Every structure is written in C-alpha cells, then in structure tokens.
Amino acid sequence: MEFEPVIGLEVHAQLLTDSKIFCGCSTKFGASPNSHTCQICLGMPGVLPVLNRKVVEYTIKMGLATHCRINEACNFARKNYFYPDLPKGYQISQYANPLAEHGYVDIELENGKKRIGVTRIHIEEDAGKLMHDEHHPFSYVDLNRTGVPLIEIVSEPDIRSAEEASAYLRRLHEILVYLEICDGNMEEGSFRCDANVSLRPKGQEAFGIRAELKNMNSFRNVQRALEYEIKRQQYVLEGGGVVVQETRLWDDTGGVTHSMRSKEEAHDYRYFPDPDLVWVAINEDWVEAIRKDQPELPLEKRERFVRDYLIPAYDAGVLTTSRALADYYEAVVHLTGKPKIAGNWIMGDILRFINEEKREIADCPITPQALAEMIRLIEEGTISGKIAKEVIEQMYKTGKPAATIIAKKGLVQITDEGALVQAITEVMAANPKQLEQYRSGKDKVFGFFVGQVMKATQGKANPQLLNDLLKKMLAR
Amino acid sequence: MELNQLTIHELQEKIRSGKTTATEIVQSVFRRIDAVEKAIHAYILLTREAALAEADRADEAIRKGDIRTLTGIPVALKDLLCTRGVTTTCASRILHDFVPPYDATVVEKLRDAGAVFTGKTNMDEFAMGSSTETSWFGITRNPWDLERIPGGSSGGSAAAVAADACIAAIGSDTGGSIRQPAALCGVVGMKPTYGRVSRYGLVAFASSLDQIGPFTKDVEDCAILMNVIAGYDPRESTSVPAEVPDYRQYLARGIDGWTVGIPKEYFIEGIDPEVMTAVRKAIAVVEGLGARCIEISLPHTAYCLAVYYIVAPAEASSNLARYDGAKYGFRAPDSRGLLDMYKKSRSAGFGAEVKRRIMLGTYVLSSGYYDAYYKKASQVRALIKRDFDEAFQRCDVILTPTTPTPAFRIGEKTDDPLHMYLSDIFTISTNLAGIPGISVPCGFTQGGLPIGVQFLTGHFEEAKLIQIAATYEKNANLEKRRPTL
Ligand SMILES: [Zn+2]
Numbered sequence: 001m002e003f004e005p006v007i008g009l010e011v012h013a014q015l016l017t018d019s020k021i022f023c024g025c026s027t028k029f030g031a032s033p034n035s036h037t038c039q040i041c042l043g044m045p046g047v048l049p050v051l052n053r054k055v056v057e058y059t060i061k062m063g064l065a066t067h068c069r070i071n072e073a074c075n076f077a078r079k080n081y082f083y084p085d086l087p088k089g090y091q092i093s094q095y096a097n098p099l100a101e102h103g104y105v106d107i108e109l110e111n112g113k114k115r116i117g118v119t120r121i122h123i124e125e126d127a128g129k130l131m132h133d134e135h136h137p138f139s140y141v142d143l144n145r146t147g148v149p150l151i152e153i154v155s156e157p158d159i160r161s162a163e164e165a166s167a168y169l170r171r172l173h174e175i176l177v178y179l180e181i182c183d184g185n186m187e188e189g190s191f192r193c194d195a196n197v198s199l200r201p202k203g204q205e206a207f208g209i210r211a212e213l214k215n216m217n218s219f220r221n222v223q224r225a226l227e228y229e230i231k232r233q234q235y236v237l238e239g240g241g242v243v244v245q246e247t248r249l250w251d252d253t254g255g256v257t258h259s260m261r262s263k264e265e266a267h268d269y270r271y272f273p274d275p276d277l278v279w280v281a282i283n284e285d286w287v288e289a290i291r292k293d294q295p296e297l298p299l300e301k302r303e304r305f306v307r308d309y310l311i312p313a314y315d316a317g318v319l320t321t322s323r324a325l326a327d328y329y330e331a332v333v334h335l336t337g338k339p340k341i342a343g344n345w346i347m348g349d350i351l352r353f354i355n356e357e358k359r360e361i362a363d364c365p366i367t368p369q370a371l372a373e374m375i376r377l378i379e380e381g382t383i384s385g386k387i388a389k390e391v392i393e394q395m396y397k398t399g400k401p402a403a404t405i406i407a408k409k410g411l412v413q414i415t416d417e418g419a420l421v422q423a424i425t426e427v428m429a430a431n432p433k434q435l436e437q438y439r440s441g442k443d444k445v446f447g448f449f450v451g452q453v454m455k456a457t458q459g460k461a462n463p464q465l466l467n468d469l470l471k472k473m474l475a476r
Numbered sequence: 477m478e479l480n481q482l483t484i485h486e487l488q489e490k491i492r493s494g495k496t497t498a499t500e501i502v503q504s505v506f507r508r509i510d511a512v513e514k515a516i517h518a519y520i521l522l523t524r525e526a527a528l529a530e531a532d533r534a535d536e537a538i539r540k541g542d543i544r545t546l547t548g549i550p551v552a553l554k555d556l557l558c559t560r561g562v563t564t565t566c567a568s569r570i571l572h573d574f575v576p577p578y579d580a581t582v583v584e585k586l587r588d589a590g591a592v593f594t595g596k597t598n599m600d601e602f603a604m605g606s607s608t609e610t611s612w613f614g615i616t617r618n619p620w621d622l623e624r625i626p627g628g629s630s631g632g633s634a635a636a637v638a639a640d641a642c643i644a645a646i647g648s649d650t651g652g653s654i655r656q657p658a659a660l661c662g663v664v665g666m667k668p669t670y671g672r673v674s675r676y677g678l679v680a681f682a683s684s685l686d687q688i689g690p691f692t693k694d695v696e697d698c699a700i701l702m703n704v705i706a707g708y709d710p711r712e713s714t715s716v717p718a719e720v721p722d723y724r725q726y727l728a729r730g731i732d733g734w735t736v737g738i739p740k741e742y743f744i745e746g747i748d749p750e751v752m753t754a755v756r757k758a759i760a761v762v763e764g765l766g767a768r769c770i771e772i773s774l775p776h777t778a779y780c781l782a783v784y785y786i787v788a789p790a791e792a793s794s795n796l797a798r799y800d801g802a803k804y805g806f807r808a809p810d811s812r813g814l815l816d817m818y819k820k821s822r823s824a825g826f827g828a829e830v831k832r833r834i835m836l837g838t839y840v841l842s843s844g845y846y847d848a849y850y851k852k853a854s855q856v857r858a859l860i861k862r863d864f865d866e867a868f869q870r871c872d873v874i875l876t877p878t879t880p881t882p883a884f885r886i887g888e889k890t891d892d893p894l895h896m897y898l899s900d901i902f903t904i905s906t907n908l909a910g911i912p913g914i915s916v917p918c919g920f921t922q923g924g925l926p927i928g929v930q931f932l933t934g935h936f937e938e939a940k941l942i943q944i945a946a947t948y949e950k951n952a953n954l955e956k957r958r959p960t961l
Binding site for chain 1 (some may be wrong): 518556557558571576577671682683793796798800802803804818842846850863
C-alpha cells in the first residue's frame, strides 16, 4: 500500500521587541542568568501583566504577510501546567480568540508553487530555561527568557513531504526576517518548530493517528526528523501495527525520534481566559497603517526582479535572500542601470567575500555606490573586466574606491593604439612559429596571441581594441 | 477618649491644631494593641518599630507644615497586600516567610499620603473563608464576643478597627470579605467597583472578583481613605481610568428624592430575625430621610453562590499554581525529585480550605468539564450583572442585609463548608457584577452583636454609597457602643 504523509507545523518565533511582553525587562539574549528579570516575569505574588503594544503590532505584521484575517478583538488565556521554567505555573497565551486566522503562504517547489494554509497566529510568552548540572543532582533555572514575546504560527495539515515542510519553514523564516520582527536565529531558539505527522493510505481522506515531533533546532533537522518519522510510521503500518498518538523527541546524534509522552500522559492545560488581561480591540485604522508600512516580501520581490530586471529566477532568489542584500542590489541597479552585470558582481564576488568572513551585507566595505562606480569604470573602458576582478578584491580589503586602487596600481586599461601596436609587434616578432600557424589557417592560435599581449601588458590591454588590432596585424 | 479611639478626621483635626502628635497617636494605638491583641489576635505581624520611626518622621513633617491626608494616622494592612521588606504571608504556611521586594500600589498610595502602618492583619488563608479560622497563624476573635468569629476573610482588619487597635484598616473583598466582617464587627467596610482601586500587589485569590477597600470607624473616614486609594493604575490592565471624585463632598448631601431598591430575593426565610428587624428599621430611617423604597427583583440571585464557587476556585487554582516550593516560601524539606517537591510542598504548605478550592477549581476547568461549569458560570454571571444593570434603571441604590446572621461561634461551621459559604450569600453577587457595596452598622442583637446593612449601586458610583451611608449613619440614632475587652 502506498502511504501519504500529512504534516502540520507549529512554528514559534521570538519577536524582536526591546522589552518583554508583560513587563519592562530587556529581551536581549546572552545576559548572565536571571539578570533580565523583575517581580512580574518572575511571577511573584500580587504582580500583574500589562501587554506590550509592540507585540500586537508585530503580530499584525505577520498576520498581514501571511494573508490572515486580523480579528477585531482578541484575548488571552492561561495555559496551566507545572514546570520550574514557568514561574507562574501557567503560560499566558491565546486560545479561543487568537489575533490572526485563516491565512496562507505560497511555497516554491521544483514543480511549481503550492499554497499552505495558516490556521492561526497567536501571541504567547516564552518560558525560561533549565540547565542541568552534570555532576550534581541539581538543575538551575534561568528566567531571562521568561516573558519574551513569541508568536505561534500554526499551519493547516497541508504539507505532504519533508521537502514541503522545509520549503514552508524557510518561507516563514524569510518573511519573519524580512519584516524585521524576528531575528530567525534557530540556534538561540528564536525560531523553533514542532511538527504533527501522520500517514494515510493514498486516496484516503481521513487522517491517520499523528505523532508530535519536538526538539528540531535547524532546517536540516526538521527535514531529517520528518523523513525518519515518515519511514518509522510507514514501517509500523506496513507491519500491521498502529501508530501511537504521542509526543516524540528528535535525537540529533542518533538520527531517530523517540517517545517522550503518550496521549494518556498528555497535560490537561485547563485553558481559561486570563482575568488579569482585558480584550484587545484591534483598530482597523491601525491595521491599515501597518499594512501601508509593510515592506515588499521576498516572493513578491523575486517575481518583480525577474520581471523588471530581466534576471534569471535563480539570480533573483539569491539576491533576495535578505532584505538588506536585495536593497543593496537594487541600489547598484539604480546607479548603473545594469541589472544583470550588477547581479553578477554581487553574486560572484561580494557574496563570496562576505560569506568567507561570515559578515553581513550591511558590514560590507564596498558600498553600493562604490560598486556602481567600479561597474561604470568597466563600462567606460577604463579597466577591463579581468582587471576589475583584482580591483574589487582590493576594494573589499581596503575599503578604498576603485579609482584610487586603479591609479595606485597603474591598472588603467591601455586604450592607446600606439602602445598596443608596439606590444603586438613585439609578441609577433617573438613567436614566428605561431604566426606561421595562424597565417596558414589555424584560427585557434589567435587566443594564444591575445594571451601573450595581455601578459605583456599585465592584462591592461583594452580587450576590444586588442582584438581589432590583433586581427588586422596578424592578417597582414 | 483615648487617641486610639478617635477617627481619622478627628485625629486630623488634633494634628492640624497641634493638640497631639503622630508619635502620641501611634503610641496610643500600640498601647491598645498590647492590651487586646492577646485576646483578639487581629494581627499576624506588628511593625511597631517601623511605625514609631515613621511617626517620628511624620512629626518632623508636621513641624515643617507638610501635613497630608493621612499624616500620622495608624493604618493596618491585611496580610495579602505586598509590603516592601515586610513579610506578606496571606496567612498561609506556604508564604510564611515571603518578603516582597515591592509595595502594592495601594500601600504606596497610603505611604505617600502619610499613613503609618501598624502591621499586617490576620485573614483566612489566601482570603478563602468567612471566619478567619483558616489562618495558618491561628484564629482572630470578635472583639464583641471572644467566643465568636470576626467574619472573614478580612477578619483581622475588621477586628482591629472594632477594637481600636488601629485607626483604620485595609482589606480585600472577593465575595464579601470586607463587608461581611465589617458587619459582624460593627464597623464600616466598602468594596469599591472592580477596577476602581488597583489590585497591583494584592496577592490574588480570584482575579476577576478581588477588590481592595477600607475598614473605618465611620463613613467619613471611608470617604477619606477612598480619596487616597482609588484611581487608575497603569500597572493593572483591568484598572479603569475613570474620574475619582472627592468623596468627602458627598457626606452631607442627603438622599431626599432618591429611590432605594429593596430586592425581594434578599429578604427571605432563614435570615436571623434580629438581623431582619434591624434592617427593616434601617429601611424606615432611609424612608424618613426622603427616599422612596421600592421592591425590586434580582431574578438570578439564587445562582450567585453556585456561580461564585465555580469562578472563584477556577481562578484560584491557577493563581495559586505559582506556590510550588521552587522559588520562595515553604518547600518541603524531605522531597525527592521535582514532582515529589511540588506535591509535598503544596500538601504541607496549603490548608484544607485552600486545597479544597484548588481541587474544585482544577475540576471545573478540566477538559470535558469546562463548558458545563466554567463557561456556563461565566454566562450566568453575565445575567447576574444584567439583573443589577436593570435594577439601577429603577433605583439609585439597593439596600440589603449584609449578612444573614450576626457573628457565629468559633468552630460552628468549620466542618460544614456549605453552611460557611452561605454566610456570604448577600455579598457575593456584588463581586460577580463588579459593582461597589458598603456595609454600615445598623444596630445590635439583644446579645450585643453588631448588625450591618448593605448599600449597593452602579459601577463607579461609590460617591452615592458614601452619600447614603453617611446620611443614614448620621440619622439612624444608633446607640454608641464600644466592645468591652
Ligand atoms: Zn520582567
């Protein structure tokens, strides 16, 4: 029997607000344990939460970007469970009335686009972190993360493979980062994902019994865990067994998932509306103002680049991996009017430089203006494309403009006919054998002469001029 | 008269005219405390030294002409109001040593107004009770009869005011916890509108019902304290930015031409006949002052107790989850592992009534039961609120007995929770509807136990309560009595 996987993803994204969701504490990562805490996020007796407005704004942004309906009003609920990383004994979340619902995102697959439904986006607070002492029977708790705002983005069970899941995740990630509402750092836990996976016989409508996968902290792990879990469930089903409804943890080192708790052990979270918080009315004008302010999203940007700049889809994809890179590219395009050439320099050289040093495009010493200037110098024939390769490297290393480097290193292209004729004459004189071959019809030797003259001029010969002169002189 | 027997406004007068000092007042109060505390046990903690130091500072301020609303006035705080650097126990073993690093907003406001804190008063554990018998620190006795309870949960605050062991006190009212003990101890107690007084720093019992309010010796003092503690607090999301009037302006306005609603559901069989007589007399006094009393109906009254005992425990079960022995308060010493620590700490840290309510609340929120209990209760709650909204279309205030009986005997109802719950039957609806209420003394039983009459009105109309209560108080011609201790 052929089985079809049915996958739904729950993504938790930390919002990039300066302060926590219900108190004024900083959300900065990496501070010494429990230094970013106060009586409110520590859940001490008598304290009360007050909602951070920015959290609502950011969630509206994500809701709009994923084509969700922004509800006129939403409220908060308490999710009750005991754990030492949860100082109040409940997590403030949204339950019956989330902020955004009924959206979708389009993902790009090899065989085209696919639409994945977004069931809901709701706001909640993050929990703290436990650290277990390996040598003593103690655990320590760091509550710096407690109360950091999160949104949970719940997908419809529309995903049918690990690849689709991965594409969907990348898409969400890209949107969040583009909106500048999440830093997307998976290692630090700013972007986390749980998956619900079940199999059903192909053609059957009803869902099978699902397992929930947790603890996958990279795109690769999500894909690996799903691939493993799909195989595991297939094996169980083909052997005539039944899949158990349970929560399973991904074990990165072992490359397997194993059972964490069964349905019987599942928590009853006893959700109920949080009486300490009031309903949040979402003003329509506010939503419209946010909508107007939304940046162009990656997919739309890619499509526009292909359409307006006539560059290949692949190039558009690379150039829109981040909003900063796309802005950089567009700045160069606007300054030069050469979208393809600008793209080539950025993809071929700039990205190589910054990737080698793991830098951000924002920290690139070559500004869009400097790159545009270099491209202009090529176009004008001041330097050759070949020389430019050397120039751009120097620009990156020194941060100096192209003109300075060209002048200092004497890299200006030889466009003086007399000088080139002189060089060609010398090369011809030094290589009588090859000259003979060319003149007897061996056209291939032409390249040899180009190379020799270039060598003699340290590559500075204007290629077009050299070409013309060489043809004339060799033919004589 | 001793200084400790006076009211806030009387003492203010003496301070302003230089007839006494803050130190004399505070010393007078502590002399009284020393004399009666053994018998009544109104306090969990006395902060004598801090109070005397504060009195010193107050006298210094007075000399400089900086006299505020409560300068030098000794005020007692129910022990669920967080006080910076001073233990706040909620009368529970689980918080027996908890020292908050912050003040409740109300405490801040009282401090800013110059109040001197005498200490933290006894209460039912986590404010769950009607008799102050569930405190981990022992019971409080009614100053009018030491064999009887002072009411609850703010029994300590009520007893301290009644016994002149402070000038005024602050309590909290979730289902009657200010008005019921005020009635049983013969003092004035007000529960303001939900959202009127900040809950920030009030250790939560049931967040949608809890409200802080004053205990005073007369209505004028109630108005004075309300002037200090009422107002919007940005630290509380449910705080309402409604204008706060000067309540003292309403003391002498009279009630001529008012309509007073008498809800038939509150005058039922089972009410103590002496209570009934006293309240009927109060109705007559009110009518004599130019008000028209009409019978009204609050048709969902019968459901109040049931709704309350779903909503309040549900919220409590969640509010009290933070007391897990992990961070502060009591931790069972001999636990093995996390779950065992939780279980042992909570089992030994909470008393029986608190555990009963946590279990009730956990049950009504459980998956599969939520709709039948919590959700249904919330729907009925909306109907109860509507009853009041409709009633206040027809009348300015509602008059009812505060309690069905005078103070009962210690131990009388401790084994019968349902019977105990009934003692709040006339006060619970107020909290469910979020409206304000006040209890004012309206006489004594033949056995010398105080009786209270309750006035209720619409949201944020506390001024009306001050107006009618002050007018009634002035004209009721009640015999002036003090408990003999
Ligand atoms: Zn904080």
